[in-house]
Amino acid sequence: MTEGRERTGRYDSAVAVQRSCEDAEPPRTLLVPVDGDRFQIKWSHPQHGVGCLTVLANGPASGLLEPWDDCAAGGPAQVFRVEPVAAPLEGYRLRPVHSELCLGIRGDETVSGVELVQEPCTGEGDQTFRVDVEASAS
Numbered sequence: 001m002t003e004g005r006e007r008t009g010r011y012d013s014a015v016a017v018q019r020s021c022e023d024a025e026p027p028r029t030l031l032v033p034v035d036g037d038r039f040q041i042k043w044s045h046p047q048h049g050v051g052c053l054t055v056l057a058n059g060p061a062s063g064l065l066e067p068w069d070d071c072a073a074g075g076p077a078q079v080f081r082v083e084p085v086a087a088p089l090e091g092y093r094l095r096p097v098h099s100e101l102c103l104g105i106r107g108d109e110t111v112s113g114v115e116l117v118q119e120p121c122t123g124e125g126d127q128t129f130r131v132d133v134e135a136s137a138s
Contacts, residue, residue: 043067103116
């Protein structure tokens, strides 16, 4: 997951899109614990600083994820449950706590630049994300 634009042009701000891991930076995507299995998804961007991905509720970008500078303003729309899954792919399911829906790839497309969207959970591979753990610097 990385920064991109909504492909129809109806929404001009940055949103979360799918790209290969090799093409996903900047920004760096970080899972920051809130409590238990709940996390904020933060982007650390060299020009824009740190922002929290927020599920948009209205307008042409409804259901898309947009980075916000204020990591409290979005409330539950900025908090995600991270659930391990083993099938159809090993990885993690990301569920916005305010809706209990799932994050997935719009239209189940596989091309680079497709938007991430909040959608009903299906258990399909487009809703499974790879998460790499980095050792923290001490």
